[in-house]
Amino acid sequence: PAATSILKRQKQLRRKNVRFDQVTVYYFARRQGFTSVPSQGGSSLGMAQRHNSVRRYTLCEFAQEQEVNHREILREHLKEEKLHAKKMKLTKNGTVESEEADGLTLEDVSDDDIDVENVEVDDYFFLQPLPTKRRRALLRASGVHCIDAEEKQELRAIRLSREECGCDCRLYCDPEACACSQAGIKCQ
DSSP: OOOOOGGGSOOOOOOOSOOSSEEEEEEOOEEEOSSOOOSSSSOOEEEOSSOSEEEEEEHHHHHHHHHHHHHHHHHHHHHHHHHHHHHHHHTTTTTSOOHHHHHOOGGGSOGGGOOOTTSOHHHHOOOOOOOHHHHHHHHHHTTOOSOOHHHHHHHHHHHHHHHSOSOOOBSBOOTTTOHHHHTTSOOO
16 A cells, blocks of 8 residues: 555544633642652652542632632631630740640540631641651651651751751952862852
8 A cells, every 4th residue: 555645644633631610630649759849858758659539629619628628728727826826825835844735636626626618728737747647647647658768867857957058268269278169150
């Protein structure tokens, strides 16, 4: 059979990747990160290389789903604040020891103590840094049982290195003594 010319082929209809009538959400399993530097110690959060599920929403469904998710995050945040306040009250702002305070957990904060309904979620919701213990708990809950401790040390070294920026040069730069020059960057 004779080869047909590229010019004579009919243009095939291409499927467009941008749609304004739906939202496609890809879900990834949680993994240890190795890609970010949390402001607090511990390991970072990341995600698997490939998604494990996909869900499509209409714009309205997605807005409702976000509202539910944000409300749940807000509920947890308010419970943590209430727990902290209870512990501070029992320890007189951390000045005295209290076994009762040490034993308190989020389960000790009743949902009746939390009034999420009267809070405007959009005004309140923003990403919060997660404490080290919470990140570790999230990783374990996601099936990561062996957390690489080396990352913790590497992240600590990065945080420390970020505290000192630039070099000690004054008036002129001596490339042999300049930390910037040795690092291959312009003298700061």
